Amino acid sequence: MCKAEKKCTHCKRLLELKDFHRKSSTNDGHRSICKECRKTNHKNLMVENSEYRKAHLKRQSRYTEKNKEIVMSNYSNGAMCCSHCGYDNMLALSIDHVNGGGCKHRQEINKNFYSWLRKNGFPEGYQVLCMNCQFVKRHKNNEWHCNR
Incomplete structure (x- = not known):
């Protein structure tokens, strides 16, 4: 062998x-x-054992939350808030592609976006926005639909 x-x-x-x-x-x-x-x-x-499925989903959820926290902290310089309005509820914060094109980019990487950011050394061109500010930005820049 x-x-x-x-x-x-x-x-x-x-x-x-x-x-x-x-x-x-x-x-x-x-x-x-x-x-x-x-x-x-x-x-x-996952199909046959509901306890295994629940435990797996719980582990996955904790990993995702921790991953999001690390990414948000990095892109907000530890402030953990929206870079436009200062809103700080983690449930409403997300990473925004500063120059647009986020939908297409996420399709191209075909992976968990937060994990991708970490594995690529937190590249520039991203910011933390609350969902309201992100909605306003999408409206102003006419970024409504992902071209598939």
Whole structure:
């Protein structure tokens, strides 16, 4: 067996290491179950086990909230408020593309926007706006629909 290959403990196929998720605590740095089997197992658990589904959704929600908090803090220099009016309720704050084109950009990256911002080192061209200020900006700039 080549170093770049591994046998999935679930489906028993010999696959390249790129077909396994990373896991630093293992000897080879990868999980023992391939990505495909892990995805199938996760889907089955979500459908068949309501407690697992609730716990998963709760973990996901906490991660999303924390991610949003980190991004908002970065783009507001720690103020955690709208850059136009100062509104500070996190439920109504969002990241705005300063030069427009946000809808198209989010379609292109096809991922969680807050995660993308973090993974790309908080690039310039974004600001924190409350939903009211964002609505006004969209109206003034005629940014109503995403061209699909």
